[in-house]
Amino acid sequence: MTIRVYVPCDSSAVSLGADRVAVAITNEAQKRNIDIELIRNGSRGLFWLEPLVEVATSEGRIAYGSVSVNDVPGLFDAEFLHGGTHRLFLGLTDEIAYLKKQQRLTFARVGITDPISLEDYISHDGYRGLNNALNLPQADIVKAVTDSGLRGRGGAAFPTGIKWNTVLNTSSEQKYIICNADEGDSGTFSDRMIMEGDPFVLIEGMTIAGIAVGATQGYIYLRVEYPHAYIALNTAIEKAHQAGYLGKNIQGSDKTFHLEVRLGAGAYICGEETSLMESLEGKRGLVRFKPPLPAIKGLFGKPTVVNNVISLASVPIILDKGGDHYRDFGMGRSRGTLPLQLAGNIKHGGLVELAFGLTLRELLYDFGGGSASGKPIRAVQVGGPLGAYLPESQFDTALDYEAFAAIWAVLGHGGIVVFDDSVDMAEMAKYSMEFCAIESCGKCTPCRIGSTRGYEVLDEIISGRNLDKNIILLRDLCNTLLNGSLCALGGMTPYPVLSALNHFPEDFGIHEKANAA
Numbered sequence: 357m358t359i360r361v362y363v364p365c366d367s368s369a370v371s372l373g374a375d376r377v378a379v380a381i382t383n384e385a386q387k388r389n390i391d392i393e394l395i396r397n398g399s400r401g402l403f404w405l406e407p408l409v410e411v412a413t414s415e416g417r418i419a420y421g422s423v424s425v426n427d428v429p430g431l432f433d434a435e436f437l438h439g440g441t442h443r444l445f446l447g448l449t450d451e452i453a454y455l456k457k458q459q460r461l462t463f464a465r466v467g468i469t470d471p472i473s474l475e476d477y478i479s480h481d482g483y484r485g486l487n488n489a490l491n492l493p494q495a496d497i498v499k500a501v502t503d504s505g506l507r508g509r510g511g512a513a514f515p516t517g518i519k520w521n522t523v524l525n526t527s528s529e530q531k532y533i534i535c536n537a538d539e540g541d542s543g544t545f546s547d548r549m550i551m552e553g554d555p556f557v558l559i560e561g562m563t564i565a566g567i568a569v570g571a572t573q574g575y576i577y578l579r580v581e582y583p584h585a586y587i588a589l590n591t592a593i594e595k596a597h598q599a600g601y602l603g604k605n606i607q608g609s610d611k612t613f614h615l616e617v618r619l620g621a622g623a624y625i626c627g628e629e630t631s632l633m634e635s636l637e638g639k640r641g642l643v644r645f646k647p648p649l650p651a652i653k654g655l656f657g658k659p660t661v662v663n664n665v666i667s668l669a670s671v672p673i674i675l676d677k678g679g680d681h682y683r684d685f686g687m688g689r690s691r692g693t694l695p696l697q698l699a700g701n702i703k704h705g706g707l708v709e710l711a712f713g714l715t716l717r718e719l720l721y722d723f724g725g726g727s728a729s730g731k732p733i734r735a736v737q738v739g740g741p742l743g744a745y746l747p748e749s750q751f752d753t754a755l756d757y758e759a760f761a762a763i764w765a766v767l768g769h770g771g772i773v774v775f776d777d778s779v780d781m782a783e784m785a786k787y788s789m790e791f792c793a794i795e796s797c798g799k800c801t802p803c804r805i806g807s808t809r810g811y812e813v814l815d816e817i818i819s820g821r822n823l824d825k826n827i828i829l830l831r832d833l834c835n836t837l838l839n840g841s842l843c844a845l846g847g848m849t850p851y852p853v854l855s856a857l858n859h860f861p862e863d864f865g866i867h868e869k870a871n872a873a
Contacts, residue, residue, distance in 0.1 A: 358391050358392065358393050359390070359391070359393070359437045360392070360395060360412040360415070361381060361392050361393070361394050361409065361411055362395050362409065362410040363377055363381065363396060363407060363414070364396065364398060364400075364406065364407060365396035365471065365584070366396070366582045367585075367647055368406060368545070368726050369407050373407045373424060374407040377424065377428065378396065378544050381409070381690060382444075384432050387414055391435065395470050396470065396803075397410075397469065397470060398467045398468075398553020399466070399473050399552075399553060399707075399751050400449065400455060400466075401463070401467065401708070401746065402455070403456075403679060403705045404705060404706065406702070407422055408420070408421035408422065408446075409431075410425045413438065415448065415537065416448045416450060417450070418445070419452065420445055421444060424476035425522055425626060429872050430442065435485075436479065452800060454704065454708075454723060457722070457723070458709050459711050461670065461685070461692065461693050462669050462673070463479075463550070463553075463554070463695060463707070463709045463789075464481075465553075465554045465557065466550065468480065469554065469762060471553050471554055471555055471556075471592070476556075477554075477556040481559070482560065483556075483672075484675075484676030484780055485560060485671065485673065485674070486563055486564055486567075486601065486672065489564045489567055489675050489831070490607060490609050494568050494569065494570065495772060497567065498520045498521050498569070500651045500737075501516055501517045502515070502517025503679030504517075504674045504679035504680075504691065504692065505682070505689070505691025505847040506674065506691065509665075509666035509769065510536055510584065510627075510663070510664030510666070510667065510769055511541075511664075511739065511766065511768040511769050513524060513690075513757045513767070515620070516653070519651055519661060519662075519663070520568055520569055521833060522659075523660065523661050524568065524711055524856065526651065530871075531570055531571035531574070532573055532655045532656075532658055532659075533562050533574040533575075533613075533663075534575050534576075534632065534633070534636070535562055535575070535576040535577065536583075537551060537576050537579065538579055538626050538627040538632060539579060539627075539766065539769070540624045540627045541627075541769050542699075542740055543697055543700060543737070543740065543772060544769045544770070544771035545699075546666055546697055546707060546769070547665035547769075548582055549707060551585035551589055551665065552582075552584050552668065554586075554669070555588045555592035555593075556592075558576070558589075558665060558668055558857070559593060559600070559601070560671075560672045561672050562615060563613045563620055564615075564672065564675055565653045565661055565671065567611050569659075569661055571613070571659075572613055572614060573613075573616075573620050574615040575617075576589060576615070576617045577620055577636060578617055578618065578620045579619075579620050579622070580620055580621060581805070586619065589621055590617055592790075594614055596615075600801065602614065619672070620632075621641075623635070623641045623797075624795040624845070625642075625795055625843075626641040628643055628844065629650055629662040630644035631643045631644070631797060632645070632651060632653045633654055633660070633662070636655060637655065641796075643843040645796055646687050650662050655717075664769070666695060669710070670682070680750060685711035685712070686711045686712040687754065688759075689713075690712035690713075691756045691861060692711070692712070693710060694708045694709070694710070694712060694770045696708045696709070696710065696755065697771045697772060698720075699727050699773050699774070700750075700772075700773035700775060701727045701729055701731075701733075701775055702724040702726075703725035703727065703728045711757050712755055713755065713756060715753060715783040716750070716752070716753055716772075717752055717773070720736065720751065727774060729776050729778075731776035731777050731800075732748075733751075733774055733775070734747070734748065734775055735856075735859075735860070736772060736774050736778055737784075737852065738767060739760075739765070739768025739769065739851075740769070740771050740846035741852070742768075742788075742845070742849060742852065743848075744763075744765035744766065744851045744852060745851060745852055745860070746765060747859040747860065749859075750763055753765075765851070765855070766851065777870050781860035781864075782814065782856065782863040783863075784816050784852065784856055785814055785853045786811060786818065787806075789807050789849065790811050791809040792810075792837075792845060792846060792849040793808045793810075795845060796845060796846065799846075800840070800841055800842035802840035802846050803837065803842070803843075803845055803847075806846065807849060810849075810853065811853075820841055820865055821868070827857070830853070830857070831854070834850035835850075837849055838850045847854070
């Protein structure tokens, strides 16, 4: 009987030696005349245990990690192919506490299936959502997404159903679906994990979106730094096309949807939807003025749905199990689940998918295990490089869009970067201004000039020169950026800068708590 062995092909696992481990297991099995089937699955998201090797047994999949090439002979000696005990033995994968406590909807298949096997995808409930959508009126598909409460998972949290409904009701001979896969925020990797670990779910979600609003062409705008995702997506698109899940007359219907992957060139600003569309049109990535909204006049001047990877990858389960099923997860106006990404100075870095409502403290300690250094966690940046720095006093905030807005913070894409008590928050504020200055498209003056002046002022503050005067000037610059910038890059840079200043004034040479902005 052939034994199935799983070794992740996820780029995080590969960077830690997964390819070498896969080769070593194959070679060792051949040397011992043991028949195995080695499957390259996605990552389970337990990055501190990568490469995580799993073996399919009659009891379920048994995990071992983290496995190095030198561990392979010993694993075979310990009968790991039959669940044998070894120092790297972790037991049943599904019983690992980090995984068992999660609520995986969007990531239900990631780490379980072969990412580029259409047969594996279908056998794990794939394309059930699309099959349902093909038998529904367009308005009913949009209603299901609206009823689910799904909001944009890229950071803006705009209701997905409203965007789709606008495109549906805007007349045009051509409409487009764009997947924003330009995942550029620090500490974020959930988009990459979906595209590398379950590309068909994104393809299915985009196809459903196209059918729902009457769009026949879709584009995945992928950041150039994701070569593994590029290969996985194109392989999956080809297989979906061959099997009749893409192209003309999808699954014998009269529906048409074509899909292509387009590579970005590394500009952070192209994560903004209008700048992204400029880039797709072959122009320089500059932010457009609004209105008109992309839903009315988007790519090539046509009605366009622009959604993030996680938003679109969440659609198949909504069309499969219904909007009410998805809406039953979460709290308040934040419905469903959010893939949270733990990075930085954290003991157990990785991906955690849970319903909205968990507190930041629970995430940091119950899942993350505290800091990797063992020192107290002093600050956490949530929502990427434009997110606020939260002090320990705010760790009991629920992970919910409105709860974060109430403390002048953003949940964003769910990226969480952790810092222990060795961090210098004034330096982090200066880095935020520098990041904005480097990544600005230059179209609006507040962002282009304000970020550069802000960096210079912070340099003066850190050097202790004219402290009172420069603190006032910094706040004034932040106010200009916040209220005068054309897009969120300049408009949100004050979040990390002012949160650092307000919560950690001592790092700026201020010995009394600064007044909030």
